[in-house]
Amino acid sequence: MQRLIEIIRSFPELPLVDGALGQPAGDLESDLVYFGITIILGLFDWTGLARAVRSKLLALREEDFATAAVLMGAKPKRVIFRHLMPSFTSHLIASATLSIPSMILGETALSFLGLGLRPPITSWGVLLNEAQNINVVALYPWLMLPVVPVIIVVLAFNFLGDGLRDAADPYK
Numbered sequence: 001m002q003r004l005i006e007i008i009r010s011f012p013e014l015p016l017v018d019g020a021l022g023q024p025a026g027d028l029e030s031d032l033v034y035f036g037i038t039i040i041l042g043l044f045d046w047t048g049l050a051r052a053v054r055s056k057l058l059a060l061r062e063e064d065f066a067t068a069a070v071l072m073g074a075k076p077k078r079v080i081f082r083h084l085m086p087s088f089t090s091h092l093i094a095s096a097t098l099s100i101p102s103m104i105l106g107e108t109a110l111s112f113l114g115l116g117l118r119p120p121i122t123s124w125g126v127l128l129n130e131a132q133n134i135n136v137v138a139l140y141p142w143l144m145l146p147v148v149p150v151i152i153v154v155l156a157f158n159f160l161g162d163g164l165r166d167a168a169d170p171y172k
Contacts, residue, residue, distance in 0.1 A: 002054065005047045013044050013106075018115050031123040034107075037116050041106045046100050052095050056088040090168035097161030100152040108150055124150050151169075 017040050060066060061084065069079045104124075108114030111125020112132075119126055124146045130136070131143035 009047050041103050049095050056091050059086050060084050090165045092166055094161045094165035101157045
């Protein structure tokens with residue numbers, strides 16, 4: 001499984017999105033383009049979470065409480081679900097909530113580059129793409145306002161992830 005994760009992580013995301021959605025995106029409906037972007041970003045972003053979970057479980061497996069449970073005769077399934085999972089749930093929650101901003105930024109970046117959603121559909125990337133011309137920004141400075149909600153939402157999800165991690169931490 002780890003080799004599969006490494007193979008998937010070795011593929012560059014941007015050329016694959018460009019190849020999958022770049023040219024035909026003008027012909028596809030906006031719903032299909034959006035779901036295509038979501039599926040492609042999801043196929044690549046799960047690998048980071050899987051590696052984080054694996055490394056955390058391997059580290060927790062060597063802790064004294066896990067060793068004690070094994071020495072007392074607990075089966076591997078019980079050790080995993082009763083002892084290890086509660087210890088890394090907070091880490092899993094934080095990693096999952098931190099992956100949401102990366103998906104938002106991924107869609108925004110692809111739409112900004114013209115590889116994602118296109119007008120007349122409205123997304124933060126499309127709005128920022130329209131503000132790309134310096135002459136337009138000089139005349140209409142409010143076109144730069146979509147940057148503010150992007151920053152606020154990304155920071156909000158980061159703070160939410162930190163708060164959930166702290167709330168679910170069994171050592172506090």
